[in-house]
Amino acid sequence: MLSLKQCRKIIDPKKKKFTDEQVLAIRNYLMELARLNVQIILSSKEKLLNKNKKLWKK
DSSP, X not given: OOOHHHHHHHHOTTSOSOOHHXXXXXXXXXXXXXXXXXXXXXXXXXXXXXXXXXXXXX
């Protein structure tokens, strides 16, 4: 996970728009979004593999 300093450098380098709390909230939101995306991709991949296994058994 990125530190506050690293996040600030990316999100708000001039420190003019967001407080530390807001930067951390943005980081946490983006981390959760990434986690959900990975979960969806893995689930889709698993479903596709299962479908292919069924096709090969026929």
